Amino acid sequence: MRVDPNPYPDLLADVALTQQQVNTDEQEIASGLSVNKPSDDPGAAALLVENAGQTSEADQFQRSVGSIQGEIQSANSTLDSVTTALQQAISLGTEGANGTENAADRAAIVVQIQGIQSQLLNLANLTYQGNYVFAGTATQAAAYVLDPNSPSGVTYQGNTGVNRVTVGSQLSLQTNLPGSQLFSGSGGNVFQSIQDLITSLQGGNTASIGTAVSEVGDASSYLSEESVFYGNALNQLTSQQTYLASDTTELAQQETTIGGADLPNVISNLTTSQTSLQATLEAIAQTESTNLFQYLK
């Protein structure tokens, strides 16, 4: 059989193939990725798109949790202050209901409670980043305004709207309670009870004062019950943060599993390819062009 007299095209094709393999290995090592373009592994490339989407979503949920956490914390501590103020009003009212107090004493108490009343109005008109927190979704106007014509002394300007924010693929969290539910709900009306307490103190009837004090007590306990919402929301946000952090870590691990370069393997491949490339080149260099012509004298 006649052999191919020109082996060079084959050798050069081998060199090109090996060189290509060396380049691919080097790129994997440099980028740390086994999937640098979709054709490297189409299935993995598609999974990486999904993974990137999920990672981006988890990162965003973390940011959103951070954003609403501030508002909820602020609402929660404000409601604590409301409760404290109401407790103060109760003890002042109890003092006023005492038969030993005279009209001047009660007038002094009224002044103090009026102070609490305006403090409560301030607290109910809490703003966070320019939004009235307890105005439902009508956040651009104060939740409550003074209104001498209203029996409670104030009018609620907000609405009953609530917002929910998605902070997890399966978790949409309610972020607010309207003031009408917290401060002037059916189970207890903060402003009405304080106004009633002032009126009864001004009237001087100890029995009425006692009734007004227990009305404030009812409003306070109702508010505390409702405020649990914010505490719960904060707890949920904290546990969601923990979950999202571990989710992000897991997604990063998945990403490495799907598209990360198997470095020990790649480096070993690279060494093999380089050795093979060198060997081929040396073979070409050493292939002296020997033929019969050189031996004919």
Next chain:
Amino acid sequence: MSSLNASLATALSGLVAEQGALQVTTNNVANANTPGYTQERPVLVSSDPYEADPLTFGTGVTLQSVESIRDPLLESQIQQQTQAQGQFSTLASALAQTQVNFISSTSDIGTSISNFFDSVNQLSTNPSNLSLRQGVLTAAGNLATSFSTTANNLTQQQGSLDASVVQTVAQINQLTAQIAQLNGKVSTLENAGESAGAFGDQRQQAIDQLSALVDVAVIPSGNTLTLTTTSGSPLVIGQQSFQLTTQLNSVGLNDVYSQGKDITSQITSGQLGGTIQARDQQIPAIQAQLNTLASGLANAVNTVQAGGFDLNGAAGTSLFSGTGTAASLAVAITNPALIAASSDGTVGSNGNAEAMYALNNQAFVGGQTPTDYYSGIVFNVGNATANASAEQSASALALQQLNDQRSSVSGVSLDQEAANMVQYQDAYQASAQVITTINDMMYTVINMDTLTV
């Protein structure tokens, strides 16, 4: 009865034939590295004998012809493999360019989709905040840009593939004209009983080049070759070549015509086949998927917008505009207050922003979520590229093996030529020696009367 003169003529025929054979060897050696050159062999035959009753004497040797050593079956396999190689290498390199648009980056479509929905999620934490609203507009703008940039890149690539169709057709026409001309030269020589030699090689090489460009069937007819596309459109018949032409179609791309007939879809291999496949099938398929995703996303977002209220309490207007294609996708509003985040008309409501964010995980684009659909596109592009590249490697390997085989049949071996040279030289020397001997004998005969005993 034989004569010295007859012997002299016989010896002379040896000298002439061996000189001719040596000429063939010389030509082989000279062309040892000429691409497409096929080794030649002298065909030596013994001359017709003459009878000198009762004996028959040989009259020497004739160099009857010089033949090129070629395996027609192998040549046809090489042509087919060259066609496949041309097709897949063109397709692979076209798709390698296409997939650049789908490599993960900070501005690829997948990332832009994520960023858009992320910005909407952020807006829902504080729906009246103008900078968050601006964030949504910016992300929407980036999303539209990602789509239109990718779509425009694909259209541009389609345009350059189209230009390459026209160029390839021109190359094909040049080669078929050349082959027709060579057909004439080969048949003239062969009809005269001579070897076509170099012309045959040139024709073969032109056919190989043509095979890299288009699917071609070679049918020997007499001393010429007839070439058609595999679907039967004539390219060369005898000494006449049939030009292919191009003509713009309704979408502004060039169709290929043969004898007034549109044969674009019948061209399946060679560089032209690969180019047409990328231009007319692969890229339009990706464009269609991009359009589905872009229009699906824009429509869904616009529908949600229309169901909500902007910062002024007015019903939402479309966020995206366009004509249903990825290339035309754009953001329709510039005022961030016009994003309809509110579901009840109040500024603090985020109900509609939440509804818009929910689209991120709704299967509304061809039964898939936007990200899933996009990952499907990435898979398709990657898969098509990987397949074309694998086919290209396989056909390159097969072609290399076939070329090795051809080289082992038709290539010039210097060892063999050296051996032949020695052989011809020896024979020449021997014939020359015979002539010297005959000369001596002649001398003897001529000087017979002057010889002294």
